[in-house]
Amino acid sequence: MNAASVKNLSIAIVCIVLAALIPFVFNGYWLSIALTAMMYIALSTSWALFSGPTHYISLASGAFFGIGGYLVATGMSDYNLSFWLMMAIAAVVATVLAALIGMATLRLSGVYFVIFTLGLAEMIRNLVSWVQNNFLGSRGLYVLTDFTEAHIYWMLLTVSVIVFALGWVISQSRLGFAMRIIGNDETVARHVGINTAKAKVLLFMTTGFFAAIVGAIIAPRYSYIEPNLVFSPELSFLVVIMALLGGMHRLWGPLLGVIPFTLIWEAISIWLPNFTTLFLGLTFLIIVYFLPNGVVGLLEKLRARVAT
Amino acid sequence: MIKARMIKTNPTFSVRKLVRQLGSAVLIAGLAFTAQAADTIKIGAVAPKTGPLAGGATVTQWPNVQLWVEEVNARGGLKLKDGQRMIELIEYDDKTNPGEHIKAVQRLATQDKVDFIIAPYGTGFNVAAAPIYAKYGYPQIAVSAITDKMDELTARYPGLFFTLGTTTSFVNGVKDILVDMRESGKIGNKVAMVNVADAFGIELAEAARPIFTDAGFELVYDNSYPLGTPDLSPIIKGAKDAAPDAFVAWSYPPDTFGLTEQAIIEDLDVGAYYTAVATCFPAFAGKFGSKIDGVLGAGGVNPDTDKMKDYFAKHKEITGKDADGWASANTYVSMQILEQAIEGVGEVDREKVTQYIKDNAFDTIMGEISFENQVSNKFWTVGQWQDGVYRGVASSNMEGAAEIKQKSGWN
Structure with a gap:
């Protein structure tokens, strides 16, 4: 291990420890904001693991997140199964689903994939309602646990740390190298003998896996799960916008998008409650016109300018 | 504007004076605020x-x-x-x-x-x-x-x-009304039931199936539609083809309006017509006027x-x-x-x-x-539109329930 990576690792450990201490320092309101931010950090970073190098915009986060929340609720409410077992089942189901979707759509060029994922959350929501209506029935899905917000926060923090660790491992591996080549030029990647479809599907599966886990962890916070609340298309867009705002070409990029975005979103909710959608649109414009590489890109540009 | 004019015409204006005035204004405002907050x-x-x-x-x-x-x-x-x-x-x-x-x-x-x-x-x-x-x-x-x-x-x-x-008391309220109407000869035995395929709609329909059958009703039509379905005419047509005596819909606000609109178009001829949430909204009567006279809905009131x-x-x-x-x-x-x-x-x-x-x-x-x-x-638990007023007809421990009317046509 060289000096630079020792330094990076120490910074990471300090950040993790500081993040883990938040529930002891803040309570109530600020913890609930930190929790929301942590949820989006896990979602956006895992999203960027796939969409960063490949440039395929996936709008499927809401679908996988919903699978996590819905399966936990169904298992706990209707079958008295444990939260942990249902979380594991949800993760497996979402991963398998991501594999199937990946195999069906990732061989095609990008735009088909985007459109398909856009409709996915809605499709699964309808499918779930249909199954519930015709086969399972419903008595309302309650997720009543003794988890406090601090517990949920720490679970999300753990997931985020794992996402970062995995992201680092991938970036050092042959798979990561293959992904960078695919992102630069897919034809070249195929010509040098990379199984591009397999690489893309594998990474897409990891985003599905993590989004479902996050959905499962959030279910006890919502306490009462309705399909049209957990399969939310808005969530998919927020994840994309926050990741793009932060910048996707660095592992820690989405982090720098999520934190300012969550804080500004909150401020707007308080003082200009009717302008959150407008803010979403403005952020998109700012990304497109001024921050094509996100906050990270801007920081790197500034540093380069200072250096010269 | 006013301040600017004051500054211009006031010959003894000084910065110090202004600051002092501002200071006392802030102090007074602050005192007023804390006084108000305590009260x-x-x-x-x-x-x-x-x-x-x-x-x-x-x-x-x-x-x-x-x-x-x-x-x-x-x-x-x-x-x-x-x-x-x-x-x-x-x-x-x-x-x-x-x-x-x-x-x-x-x-x-x-x-x-x-x-x-x-x-x-x-x-x-x-x-x-x-x-x-x-x-x-x-x-x-x-x-x-x-x-x-x-x-x-x-x-x-x-x-x-x-x-x-x-949920159960809700379904029982509807059941009691239907039993009442059957016993007084206002309706027969056949019920068409539909529900919105979403959390609460599914829950109510599931509770209703055994309760209605145990009360001796025959479910001649039992169907559902997804949340947000814009065209509900197939549902009403299907119900109509089953020739029911009563129509019960465990519906949400948009479909309460949509189903009723189609029922009017198709002239669904039943002695009891029930839609759930939002039937009691003033906008419901505002939209359909006298046509909905006799329509039953979730909840009620003694006006x-x-x-x-x-x-x-x-x-x-x-x-x-x-x-x-x-x-x-x-x-x-x-x-x-x-x-x-x-x-x-x-x-x-x-x-x-x-x-x-x-x-x-x-x-x-x-x-x-x-x-x-x-x-x-x-x-x-249940109310009914009667001559432009929504009145409770079934309840748990409430007084002043109105007499139930038979639905006759959509005029």
């Missing part, structure tokens, strides 16, 4: 103003919050031991999103430090917010929350109260008591809108209970107020309300 009681409210549930909340929830706060403040505020205190209302939009709702309640509790909170709108939001209300000891008098899990929820959250009934007449008139006067024929009154009642409990205790002590709600009976526009194991058993 108010802070009440919070979080409910949807945007998103899927906003339509219902702007009919049932928000106008009653406004009405109650204005009324209380008009008579000088809440009477406490140390004098009267005006209500300072702090409201947030939860965007029909549980995550946003939780954050907003946390904000009320820890940043705004409100003294009490008006319970949320919607079953899911009441359940999602319950742990935070419990954590900070706020009493939560839930209205728009209908569930069969009341025992488990009230055991878990000692400050949570329910006032609008259970003939003096207190209810007074309430309806004030609701219209202060909010500019008509109250609905069901949960509007219950929502207002929940705030009356909170008000009487706070005044009964005489201080801002949430624990004592919660205990007071458990131990006492409350004089409300719906009569006397009290809680048994945190649940009130006085509520309307």
Whole structure:
């Protein structure tokens, strides 16, 4: 291990420890904001693991997140199964689903994939309602646990740390190298003998896996799960916008998008409650016109300018 | 503008003087503010103003919050031991999103430090917010929350109260009406039942199947449609082909309107026609006029008591809108209970107020309300449009149920 990576690792450990201490320092309101931010950090970073190098915009986060929340609720409410077992089942189901979707759509060029994922959350929501209506029935899905917000926060923090660790491992591996080549030029990647479809599907599966886990962890916070609340298309867009705002070409990029975005979103909710959608649109414009590489890109540009 | 002119024409103007004046102005404003803050009681409210549930909340929830706060403040505020205190209302939009709702309640509790909170709108939001209300000891008098899990929820959250009934009581209300009509020869035995394929719709339909069959009804048509289906004509046509005597739809607001519109177009000829949520909305009668005479719907009200007449008139006067024929009154009642409990205790002590709600009976526009194991058993289950007025026809322990009318055509 060289000096630079020792330094990076120490910074990471300090950040993790500081993040883990938040529930002891803040309570109530600020913890609930930190929790929301942590949820989006896990979602956006895992999203960027796939969409960063490949440039395929996936709008499927809401679908996988919903699978996590819905399966936990169904298992706990209707079958008295444990939260942990249902979380594991949800993760497996979402991963398998991501594999199937990946195999069906990732061989095609990008735009088909985007459109398909856009409709996915809605499709699964309808499918779930249909199954519930015709086969399972419903008595309302309650997720009543003794988890406090601090517990949920720490679970999300753990997931985020794992996402970062995995992201680092991938970036050092042959798979990561293959992904960078695919992102630069897919034809070249195929010509040098990379199984591009397999690489893309594998990474897409990891985003599905993590989004479902996050959905499962959030279910006890919502306490009462309705399909049209957990399969939310808005969530998919927020994840994309926050990741793009932060910048996707660095592992820690989405982090720098999520934190300012969550804080500004909150401020707007308080003082200009009717302008959150407008803010979403403005952020998109700012990304497109001024921050094509996100906050990270801007920081790197500034540093380069200072250096010269 | 005024300041600028003053500065120009005032020959003795000096910066120092201005600063001194500004300083004293700030000081006075500050004193006034703290004086005012001490004299108010802070009440919070979080409910949807945007998103899927906003339509219902702007009919049932928000106008009653406004009405109650204005009324209380008009008579000088809440009477406490140390004098009267005006209500300072702090409201947030939860965007029909549980995550946003939780954050907003946390904000009320820890940043705004409100003294009490008006319970949320919607079953899911009441359940999602319950742990935070419990954590900070706020009493939560839930209205728009209908569930069969009341025992488990009230055991878990000692400050949570329910006032609008259970899923099963709802279905039983409809069953009782249909049995009544059958026994008096107004309808036959065949029921067509449809439901919206979403949480509450599925729950009601599932509860209804055995209850209707056990009561001797034959389900000649049993179908569902996804949430947000724009074209409901196949559902009504299917029901019509089954030639039912009664039509029951466990529906949400948009489809309550959509189904009824199609029933009018198709001239669905039944002796009893029931749609669930939003049938009692003033907009329902506004849209269909006299055509919906005899339509049955979820919940009800007795509009003939003096207190209810007074309430309806004030609701219209202060909010500019008509109250609905069901949960509007219950929502207002929940705030009356909170008000009487706070005044009964005489201080801002949430624990004592919660205990007071458990131990006492409350004089409300719906009569006397009290809680048994945190649940009130006085509520309307079914209502009917009769000559332009929505009246309760079936209830749990409510007085003044109207005679049921047979539905005859859509004129």
